[in-house]
Amino acid sequence: MKEITNQIQSIAQRLLESGQVELFMAWEKGDFDYQSKPYFARTVEESKKIVFDKYSIHNLSNALLKYRDGHEKIGIVVKGCDSRGIVRLLEDKQFQRDRLYIVGVCCPGMKDPLQAMRDNSGFNPQPESTELANKCAQCIQPNPVIYDELLGTEQPAHLQGERFGRVNAIENMPVDERYRFFADVLSKCIRCYACRQACVACNCRSCVFDETKPQWVGRETSVGDNMMYHLVRASHMAGRCIECGECERVCPVNIPLMLLNQKLIKDVDKFYGPYEAGMKYEEGAKPPLSRYKEDDPDDFI
Amino acid sequence: MKVLNKNKIDAVLNRLAEQSEVFVPMQRGPQSGFFAWKSFENKTDKLALDVLNVYLPPKNVVLPQTEKMYSFQQEGVEVKIEKVYEDPNPKIIFGIRGCDAQGIACLDQAFLTRGYEDGFYKARREATTIIANACYAPGPNCFCTSMGGNPAEVPTADVLLRDAGEQGYVWESQTAKGQAATEKIADLLEDKQVTLPSAKPVTRTVNYEGVAEKLKGMFEHPIWAKYSEPCQTCGICTYSCPTCYCFDIQVKNWGEEGYRFRCYDSCMYREYTLMAGGHNPREATVERFRNRFLHKLQFFNERYGTPLCTGCGRCMVVCPAGVSIVQIINEIKEAELDA
Numbered sequence: 001m002k003e004i005t006n007q008i009q010s011i012a013q014r015l016l017e018s019g020q021v022e023l024f025m026a027w028e029k030g031d032f033d034y035q036s037k038p039y040f041a042r043t044v045e046e047s048k049k050i051v052f053d054k055y056s057i058h059n060l061s062n063a064l065l066k067y068r069d070g071h072e073k074i075g076i077v078v079k080g081c082d083s084r085g086i087v088r089l090l091e092d093k094q095f096q097r098d099r100l101y102i103v104g105v106c107c108p109g110m111k112d113p114l115q116a117m118r119d120n121s122g123f124n125p126q127p128e129s130t131e132l133a134n135k136c137a138q139c140i141q142p143n144p145v146i147y148d149e150l151l152g153t154e155q156p157a158h159l160q161g162e163r164f165g166r167v168n169a170i171e172n173m174p175v176d177e178r179y180r181f182f183a184d185v186l187s188k189c190i191r192c193y194a195c196r197q198a199c200v201a202c203n204c205r206s207c208v209f210d211e212t213k214p215q216w217v218g219r220e221t222s223v224g225d226n227m228m229y230h231l232v233r234a235s236h237m238a239g240r241c242i243e244c245g246e247c248e249r250v251c252p253v254n255i256p257l258m259l260l261n262q263k264l265i266k267d268v269d270k271f272y273g274p275y276e277a278g279m280k281y282e283e284g285a286k287p288p289l290s291r292y293k294e295d296d297p298d299d300f301i
Numbered sequence: 302m303k304v305l306n307k308n309k310i311d312a313v314l315n316r317l318a319e320q321s322e323v324f325v326p327m328q329r330g331p332q333s334g335f336f337a338w339k340s341f342e343n344k345t346d347k348l349a350l351d352v353l354n355v356y357l358p359p360k361n362v363v364l365p366q367t368e369k370m371y372s373f374q375q376e377g378v379e380v381k382i383e384k385v386y387e388d389p390n391p392k393i394i395f396g397i398r399g400c401d402a403q404g405i406a407c408l409d410q411a412f413l414t415r416g417y418e419d420g421f422y423k424a425r426r427e428a429t430t431i432i433a434n435a436c437y438a439p440g441p442n443c444f445c446t447s448m449g450g451n452p453a454e455v456p457t458a459d460v461l462l463r464d465a466g467e468q469g470y471v472w473e474s475q476t477a478k479g480q481a482a483t484e485k486i487a488d489l490l491e492d493k494q495v496t497l498p499s500a501k502p503v504t505r506t507v508n509y510e511g512v513a514e515k516l517k518g519m520f521e522h523p524i525w526a527k528y529s530e531p532c533q534t535c536g537i538c539t540y541s542c543p544t545c546y547c548f549d550i551q552v553k554n555w556g557e558e559g560y561r562f563r564c565y566d567s568c569m570y571r572e573y574t575l576m577a578g579g580h581n582p583r584e585a586t587v588e589r590f591r592n593r594f595l596h597k598l599q600f601f602n603e604r605y606g607t608p609l610c611t612g613c614g615r616c617m618v619v620c621p622a623g624v625s626i627v628q629i630i631n632e633i634k635e636a637e638l639d640a
Contacts, residue, residue, distance in 0.1 A: 030623040032441070037623030038531040058621070062533070066586065114621065121618045122353030122440030125328055188332050190357070190366065193570070194535035198621055210572045219551050219564050220367045250621035252356060252537050254331035 005052045012047035015075045024075035027056040034116035057110035059244045061085030062200040079107035083144035084242035084278030085200035104144025106152035109136040135245025167262045188253045189226040195247035201240040234260035239268040239287035242278035303490045305470040313486050314338045321391040326355040335359040350396045353440045358543035363425045367564045375557035387424040396434045399455040400445045400613035404543025406457045410605040430478045433458035437498045442614030444505040453500045468495040507630045516599040529590035531622035536567035538616040544609045
């Protein structure tokens with residue numbers, strides 16, 4: 001990965017020096033060896049701090065949203081999942097392709113710096129770090145699907161076990177038990193909205209959960225309001241979630257958020273598919289539930 | 302020395318819980334925070350007195366995330382307040398660390414001093430006894446000594462426990478409230494001499510001296526743009542902080558009846574500063590991010606004489622973007638100001 005770091009640094013230098021981009025997004029080291037975090041280089045000097053290592057897990061595509069109203073050209077490094085995030089932004093018309101210079105890296109699978117931070121904090125009674133980050137163990141697309149330049153060698157999918165294993169287990173629960181399961185895990189939510197903020201598909205300019213007139217979702221941390229928040233958010237992801245797993249990774253109270261997203265991925269594929277979100281960028285393409293067709297069957301209305 | 306044998310902790314908690322709601326640090330399934338002892342389940346819960354700290358701070362005992370304030374009923378053009386939900390029931394926070402006790406001392410400043418007392422906070426706070434667990438083995442993100450704390454001494458606690466390993470917890474009552482709690486469990490304590498643990502040093506330090514003063518001239522400084530760039534404006538840092546106390550007041554009503562409640566709010570949210578006419582003075586991430594650090598390091602200090610940060614290190618552990626308050630304080634110290 002040292003070699004990839006060098007390659008990324010020299011690409012960043014080339015692009016910044018020639019003025020081809022004004023900003024280059026990658027990762028840098030944090031306070032600890034096991035911490036890599038988003039980094040935004042604007043000069044050749046700054047680009048020397050860029051690293052790509054086994055902790056470069058943070059999906060940077062979401063960070064593009066801060067620049068969607070600008071005109072600057074931006075260089076960005078993406079792994080497989082992150083690149084699907086770029087497709088999400090392009091399909092949702094949140095970014096123009098010609099503003100981006102995309103450096104793709106075939107991802108060998110990452111470790112989670114948040115897990116490592118927690119393990120080393122003294123707060124954890126037992127270590128939780130896994131050799132492969134939880135989200136990477138669900139990965140079906142380690143190789144970038146959109147790029148201007150590709151680094152590394154193509155990787156096999158890192159998916160361990162059955163793709164929808166967790167979803168199937170929940171589907172097989174009796175209704176009451178399933179309700180209790182979700183009431184229990186969602187009651188823990190502290191409504192920090194980190195799942196929304198970390199999500200590249202959550203790119204609405206004004207969010208239904210921030211609305212006050214009317215207030216669609218109550219602000220109490222009660223099972224009712226929490227469920228409303230999570231179910232509404234999950235439904236908005238139907239056909240749009242690119243399965244990067246950032247929501248579940250950043251959740252400070254360990255809610256299994258990808259269960260809801262994967263259930264919707266499975267159902268959208270089954271009922272409207274075959275469909276896999278953000279696998280390929282075609283101009284004008286939209287996810288199944290974002291399209292309108294006059295001959296859509298509508299017997300259920 | 303009064304010593305609590307470790308195999309009697311359950312008995313002590315049971316005894317205390319007879320008359321008070323007792324909150325203890327627990328690992329509850331995948332969650333980690335202060336939960337009521339009476340809700341302890343062997344199957345899912347583990348007492349967390351021997352880990353450094355838990356992820357969710359105990360501020361919820363005196364300032365719950367969601368707190369019902371009053372219920373009302375409309376009668377013609379009038380509104381009748383049916384019930385006010387101030388909570389004066391006795392509570393005990395057992396096993397709180399010094400940094401979190403200092404957090405509650407900060408909340409006391411905000412809610413009880415400078416000419417206004419918050420009735421809801423006051424009712425809970427006056428009914429709360431703090432039994433602290435002195436800290437002898439700080440972690441890699443702890444920097445409490447730099448923020449005016451001392452991990453092994455907790456002056457604001459009513460009782461202080463000192464973990465002497467296999468010999469038990471030395472039990473030191475520090476106030477009248479602490480004495481009252483001690484009397485309830487006196488028969489469960491032993492009188493014996495034990496060797497007190499020696500404290501490991503806090504390895505992480507930062508120099509806060511002069512930072513509040515210097516920040517007065519740094520409102521427009523480029524460090525805010527630089528450090529806020531990775532911030533995703535979620536509320537993890539504010540909700541896991543033992544001192545952040547901002548809340549919003551909201552209402553739920555059905556037809557002619559309803560109730561008002563308050564719930565945590567976060568300066569990282571857009572809605573927090575959104576005004577009725579649609580203007581938002583802190584629309585951009587950098588503005589919200591700067592406000593959070595100025596409140597912690599400058600504004601609170603100007604008003605109350607201490608920073609609104611106790612050095613617990615939680616925000617650095619849980620921030621998805623790796624924002625580090627220690628790095629920011631260092632940067633403020635080093636920043637050059639235009640003359």
